Amino acid sequence: MSDAPTNAACPMNRTQVVDAYFMEHRARILDLAAFLDRVDRAGPGADDFRMQAFRAAVAILGDGKPERARRVLELLSDPGTEPIAKAGMKGATGAHDPKAGKA
Amino acid sequence: MYIDPHVHMVSRNTDDYVRMARAGCVAITEPAFWAGYDRSSPQGFFDYFRQLTDFEPRRAAQYGIRHHTWLCINPKEAEDPVFAREVIGLIPGFLEKQNVLGIGEIGLNKNSRNELEILEAHLQLASDHGLLVLVHTPHLEDKLKGTRLILDAIRRFPKLDAGRVLIDHVEEHTAKLVLDRGFWCGMTLYPDTKCTPQRAVDIIECYGSERIWMNSAGDWGHSDPIAVPKAQMEMRRRGHLESLVRKVTFENPERFLSQSGRFSAAPLRPTAPDITR
Numbered sequence: 001m002s003d004a005p006t007n008a009a010c011p012m013n014r015t016q017v018v019d020a021y022f023m024e025h026r027a028r029i030l031d032l033a034a035f036l037d038r039v040d041r042a043g044p045g046a047d048d049f050r051m052q053a054f055r056a057a058v059a060i061l062g063d064g065k066p067e068r069a070r071r072v073l074e075l076l077s078d079p080g081t082e083p084i085a086k087a088g089m090k091g092a093t094g095a096h097d098p099k100a101g102k103a
Numbered sequence: 104m105y106i107d108p109h110v111h112m113v114s115r116n117t118d119d120y121v122r123m124a125r126a127g128c129v130a131i132t133e134p135a136f137w138a139g140y141d142r143s144s145p146q147g148f149f150d151y152f153r154q155l156t157d158f159e160p161r162r163a164a165q166y167g168i169r170h171h172t173w174l175c176i177n178p179k180e181a182e183d184p185v186f187a188r189e190v191i192g193l194i195p196g197f198l199e200k201q202n203v204l205g206i207g208e209i210g211l212n213k214n215s216r217n218e219l220e221i222l223e224a225h226l227q228l229a230s231d232h233g234l235l236v237l238v239h240t241p242h243l244e245d246k247l248k249g250t251r252l253i254l255d256a257i258r259r260f261p262k263l264d265a266g267r268v269l270i271d272h273v274e275e276h277t278a279k280l281v282l283d284r285g286f287w288c289g290m291t292l293y294p295d296t297k298c299t300p301q302r303a304v305d306i307i308e309c310y311g312s313e314r315i316w317m318n319s320a321g322d323w324g325h326s327d328p329i330a331v332p333k334a335q336m337e338m339r340r341r342g343h344l345e346s347l348v349r350k351v352t353f354e355n356p357e358r359f360l361s362q363s364g365r366f367s368a369a370p371l372r373p374t375a376p377d378i379t380r
Contacts, residue, residue, distance in 0.1 A: 009307070009311075010308045010341060012341050020340065020341075021301075073246075073247070073275055076243070076244055077245075077248065078214070078245055078247065078248045080214075080248050083215055083216045083219050084213065084215050084216070085216060086216070087182050088213070090179050091242075092242040092243035092244055093243070093244065094244060096244040
């Protein structure tokens with residue numbers, strides 16, 4: 001059981017939250033499961049940095065601790081503190097690549 | 104009724120203006136943005152600034168929406184500091200335009216040294232002219248580090264009051280960081296890469312409704328120019344008071360933006376189509 005603080009500012013109680021959002025998130029967890037199946041069916045190979053981060057993020061969902069969204073975002077983030085020497089591209093990949101540009 | 108304080112209407116069509124007006128949008132602010140490709144000369148920015156300060160306000164007025172803007176060179180085009188400084192040199196010539204609220208959306212993209220240098224050049228301009236500032240924080244994996252670098256950079260400009268700076272695109276891992284330092288923060292409602300309406304309302308429930316707003320940041324990519332009214336619906340679905348819905352989608356942006364002395368969300372009668380041009 002999670003010891004997460006309840007959102008005092010949310011007017012809905014626990015049952016109302018589940019009633020309102022269960023079906024929507026049932027669909028989303030099936031999307032996650034199907035995505036992982038699709039990766040497996042695509043053939044053998046090692047996980048790249050994105051999939052390694054993805055699997056670590058999925059583990060956070062079930063750890064029973066609070067602030068999962070914040071912790072998943074932090075897991076996916078560049079932990080560095082210094083600017084990089086030069087921007088090699090304009091876009092972002094969604095997960096931090098430990099081999100990406102160093103300061 | 105609502106204000107969308109961050110939307111790139113030059114990338115949207117007239118049907119979007121109609122949908123926004125019908126959903127209750129009365130005023131917007133449009134930060135200068137990356138076009139999806141690097142402009143080939145500073146003159147390209149001169150023309151873009153003319154579009155933002157002249158043509159787009161008249162286009163919005165046809166739908167009863169008041170249009171305001173922010174000027175800068177976006178961090179995605181800041182990797183060439185010489186070019187970027189030429190563009191920054193154009194901005195003072197547009198500051199007297201009546202719909203210009205300040206400098207934005209400046210910030211960082213990949214958190215490079217050149218981006219940081221150009222961010223500081225923009226902050227200096229805002230500090231020198233006493234302007235409001237709208238700050239873009241980086242995407243995805245670069246956001247947390249970039250937000251920290253940006254907040255530290257702003258601290259180096261003591262004349263910039265935190266209450267006159269909005270840090271945009273916050274999410275669960277950056278909202279508290281921004282609010283704790285006295286800045287305003289914006290949540291961008293994007294289909295995939297920033298906040299959903301549900302998560303934005305979660306953030307309000309967790310961190311409160313002071314110094315916070317929501318925007319669509321609708322642009323040329325996958326985005327939704329009527330995302331703010333969808334977030335209003337989400338708040339109502341949860342049973343939040345109408346006064347809170349109005350606060351975060353109208354009163355808060357009005358309060359921050361009115362510090363410019365140029366912002367208005369007063370009702371605007373749609374103007375006739377501009378057939379003379």
